[in-house]
Amino acid sequence: MRNAVDELTGLHNKAHAQQALGRMLQRGGAVAAALIDVDFMTNLNQKLGWDAGNAVLKGLSALFCTSGIIETARYGSDEFLLLFYNQPRDTVCEYLQQLIHRVPREKLICHPEYRRVPVRISAGVSFGGGSKRSVFSLLKSAEN
Numbered sequence: 001m002r003n004a005v006d007e008l009t010g011l012h013n014k015a016h017a018q019q020a021l022g023r024m025l026q027r028g029g030a031v032a033a034a035l036i037d038v039d040f041m042t043n044l045n046q047k048l049g050w051d052a053g054n055a056v057l058k059g060l061s062a063l064f065c066t067s068g069i070i071e072t073a074r075y076g077s078d079e080f081l082l083l084f085y086n087q088p089r090d091t092v093c094e095y096l097q098q099l100i101h102r103v104p105r106e107k108l109i110c111h112p113e114y115r116r117v118p119v120r121i122s123a124g125v126s127f128g129g130g131s132k133r134s135v136f137s138l139l140k141s142a143e144n
Contacts, residue, residue: 006074008054009061017073017081022135024085025128032084032092034125035142036064036099041078048117052109053078056119059108063099070095081139089127096123 004016012020024031038044038056045053057078064072064080075081084092104118126133126141133141 009057009074011061011065011080012071012073014073014075014081017071017075017083018135018139020071020073021081021083021138024083025133025135025138027085029086029129030084030088030127031129031133031138032087032089032125032127033138033142034082034084034092034096034123035075035139036060036080036082037122037124038078039120039122044117044119048109052117055109059106060103060119060121063103063106092125092127096125099123 004012006013021031021033038060041053041056044056057074060080061072061074064070064082071083071085073081073083082096084095100121100123103121106119108119109117124142124144126138128138
């Protein structure tokens with residue numbers, strides 16, 4: 001069995017998150033899946049190096065884990081999946097908006113040539129529950 005934890009961030013990995021989402025959908029209730037993408041991550045890595053990019057991913061991971069209402073996973077190289085269970089849509093949307101506005105103010109990395117390196121994220125969210133949606137359709141919808 002593959003390790004369910006991402007080595008860099010300490011978060012669950014994509015496969016584990018997809019299984020967790022499947023279990024949530026089977027239980028019924030309201031489910032929301034939010035895909036978070038780090039904007040311009042390739043540029044950051046090219047300009048400041050992989051260590052700086054890794055620091056951003058670790059910092060975001062710590063930030064995402066401060067809420068008890070979500071399960072968080074590293075979904076791709078610069079993507080995270082946040083899963084919400086039985087949370088009202090307004091709560092999920094408000095949390096994501098606050099997160100989008102908070103991240104650029106966070107001091108995720110500092111670099112000698114730049115006082116502060118602003119980091120921005122984008123988020124897509126999809127709502128479903130019970131047998132209304134499959135894991136695939138919920139995640140596909142969150143990507144768009």
